[in-house]
Amino acid sequence: MTPRRTALKRQKKNRKKIRRLLVLWVFLWEKGYQETDSVVSSVTTKVKGVTLTNTSTLGPRIWDVADYVIPPQEENSVFVMTNVILTLNQRQDRCPEVGSALILPCVGGSLHSPVFPGIQTGECIPYNNSIKTCEVLAWCPVEDDYHIPKPAFLQEAENFTILVKNNIWYPKFNFSKRNILPTINSTYLKNCIYDSQTDPFCPIFRLGKIVEAAGQNFQEMAVEGGVMALQINWDCNLDRAASHCVPKYSFRRLDNKDSAHTVSPGYNFRFAKYYKDTNGTESRTLVKAYGIRFDIIVFGKAGKFDVIPTMINIGSGLALFGVATVLCDIVVLYCMKKRYYYREKKYKYVEDYELVSMSESKVPSSSDSGESLKEDEESPHQMGILNHSFEET
């Protein structure tokens, strides 16, 4: 063989190596041989913890789960009240407005504005010895949420724990698993607290730790409330043993701390407890509950070997070889030291060939018209690197 031939052979060998690496990479790293499925999930939660508060209006008071988890059960979420503004003994009545209304002039007529807690009657009545405000038809006395308790009323919620039970299912593979792993016994479960380092599979979380893991300060967050994500990631390779498919927990704050770009920062909502006295008159305790809502967000993908994606990806992979060919050509013809030699070789030949075929067509040989056409059909193989690879693929 001539040295020029050897060089071309080497080029071809390099090309093949890159091809094989590419296919391996796409195939193994991206798991191209697997069918995938998205997770279907079900979550239940249980909060534990008791705290004692002592204020002048309420006196000493114990708060347990039935008092601070509202509503008592939700599907993928749990709300723990950390701060509260109680307005006791509200009745349907007429009374003076409070709060932001204090600085507004008392104007009548503007019925039904959403910022007012009731319907304005148009009258002005004394709010206290010095100020008059608008009279409203409302649940009276009207809530004064201007002063939020600080530190948070239920600041000990930091030590409450939440047990998360999560059951996942991959419908395509009919594979289901629970976040309480079969390797964990009930004694461990009764005492453990989740810790990313020491107890990564304990499903019981201390509220303070969740908030801390998201880079937030619990006591700060407890004042105005907020929304936390407790994320459970179930990325599973079902070609391996089921015991390798385990949950990974992470934590993130979901609401906007930046009060400049938000309305009603934090997280709160209002609800009421209704009472009736002996006359049958209804009264209520209005509760403006600030607190942390923990959204349990479950996501993940499972993959399992399946012949269809394997073949499709092999197909794509093989087609991809065309790209490798182009890349090799570019490297060899434009980047390598001996590129001028290779290039000359490659393109010179094309010219040669064209001349040859031109001369051939000028001198038509009756018996060989088929062959000359065949050569023309093949000519793109040699005309340029791009065409070359396109024909090949």
Next chain:
Amino acid sequence: MTPRRTALKRQKKNRKKIRRLLVLWVFLWEKGYQETDSVVSSVTTKVKGVTLTNTSTLGPRIWDVADYVIPPQEENSVFVMTNVILTLNQRQDRCPEVGSALILPCVGGSLHSPVFPGIQTGECIPYNNSIKTCEVLAWCPVEDDYHIPKPAFLQEAENFTILVKNNIWYPKFNFSKRNILPTINSTYLKNCIYDSQTDPFCPIFRLGKIVEAAGQNFQEMAVEGGVMALQINWDCNLDRAASHCVPKYSFRRLDNKDSAHTVSPGYNFRFAKYYKDTNGTESRTLVKAYGIRFDIIVFGKAGKFDVIPTMINIGSGLALFGVATVLCDIVVLYCMKKRYYYREKKYKYVEDYELVSMSESKVPSSSDSGESLKEDEESPHQMGILNHSFEET
């Protein structure tokens, strides 16, 4: 060159143009170079609005958020009561049935049918001066939900507003964003109302407008209730600046208006407020709440450049060139004006070649058996357009 050759060359050029357009189309239009991810979302809502009702049984009464939003908080949903049937002072007792039972004969013995509000004792007792109905063990008096208030009791709910805070996250790209855009300041947020034309990014929605945007009539819907979808679409191209990734709101009615194909049209549910008198006897107010449930449905996909899908799609695209070849052949050979010329050209050659190869094989040239076989290997290239393209790909 002969004119026949020129024609074949032109055909080949057209083919290549179509190929390039195809790959561009698949690639750019379908964003074949992007890895995609599905949205993970968290939603909080806050309703505002107060209304006054005045009925003979209740007298003047103010309704605020704590009265008409039930339960006070949900994960991706909020229910606003628009109509209500109250049954006051229910006690555990024996009493006559009402409602649909009025037209049924009073039959005893059929214990426990789900359509009755209680357990039948088997006795018949007077319901009023003229009618007797079955006696039931139930919370008495039994609810009479035969006559739904019309217009809706809380018809002013049309003017209530709902603030939707939505936080989305694309786990694969670790990209998160809120529907309260950073370009919006808090002054704007305090006064704006969503409008698809003037305020497309205001996260505060007037209930009446939501229903109207879905092509429904609020006052009609308010009577029996319904379910509305407030859809937030987060289709994001993360190759562009994050500021281009914005929510798109749309609205749709989810329940079936067509009462012929549904049971219990609209949307309602029952709950009770429990009271105790001084003797400790429990009574309750049964509330049959009709209203509109707003489901906040968040969906969308994000795409970002990634080398793997790029290569896989280039691979598929290149393989696709084979299809383009076939299409070109079909166009050239069956649809173009000069098709007879091209066709004759193409197929005539095949026959020629077959004859040649036949004659060649009949006259075996000992030194050239390899070459003749090689030609045979190539022959499908010319035998027909389909085979041609298959070999090529």
Next chain:
Amino acid sequence: MTPRRTALKRQKKNRKKIRRLLVLWVFLWEKGYQETDSVVSSVTTKVKGVTLTNTSTLGPRIWDVADYVIPPQEENSVFVMTNVILTLNQRQDRCPEVGSALILPCVGGSLHSPVFPGIQTGECIPYNNSIKTCEVLAWCPVEDDYHIPKPAFLQEAENFTILVKNNIWYPKFNFSKRNILPTINSTYLKNCIYDSQTDPFCPIFRLGKIVEAAGQNFQEMAVEGGVMALQINWDCNLDRAASHCVPKYSFRRLDNKDSAHTVSPGYNFRFAKYYKDTNGTESRTLVKAYGIRFDIIVFGKAGKFDVIPTMINIGSGLALFGVATVLCDIVVLYCMKKRYYYREKKYKYVEDYELVSMSESKVPSSSDSGESLKEDEESPHQMGILNHSFEET
């Protein structure tokens, strides 16, 4: 033609057949010509049923929907209370602990442990005539949940029914449908009960049947509660008529029966009903509600013909032909009876050719350098089966 040639032709024909079968399989079975979309869903539920209980503490008592569905409405879920531990007339007070504390020594000082229902004062006080337990600040009397009622208090919940209304939507195709099919009339809906054999499209489910269909025992499950999945599968081929897109129901238990690997088996939560006496002193009834939560899990994919995935899959399919070629070669050369003949044929030729090309290159013919190079370019086609197919694809 020589017999050797005929054999090679047959081999080639077999190869093509396998290729075509493969492409058909991938294409039709896997619906490679379809664009797919995931389901967006909205669910409402309505439970019906009344039951009567008769206990010494409560007397005869009727339980209806407002009593046992808690909270009254949820988004994709409904909880039906089947068992209950009521602690009546709790007040904020000091009282002795019960339950697990009975067997623990009464130790003071350990303030605030989540397993206790209150805050320990450090005192020991008589619980009954024989035992002393720790005194706690709590809602007194403290709940004694040591003895769960068995059989379940509301065991008749087995006969309650649940109506599930599900509206699905495929955003990409703007296709929406309800699980109450248009072919079903309201008379049927008023009386039907779902049965996988006789009434597969009736949206009303008997609780007992759901649990039974999941292979569980309702009365057993009712005691400690549990979580059931009511799965609705909406796999739709939108190339067919919309009437073929129908829901498929299935049932599964989601919580862990195996008490060794779980904490707080079953499903329960606590909530309270608050009362006020004439002095304004608050009392509450603590309810520990055991029951079955039915999670309505909606999943599915819709497919519809679309030109892009069609072309991408044709591309991949064509590329896949390379794989078919390799498989054919393997079958023909290694598995078939006449394999020795084919093999010899194939490889013998290569050697021949190599010798020929070697001799050619040794005797350079000035006018034909182009052709000899061309042959070299082609040579991998014959050098080995693997290289052969790679070049071709």
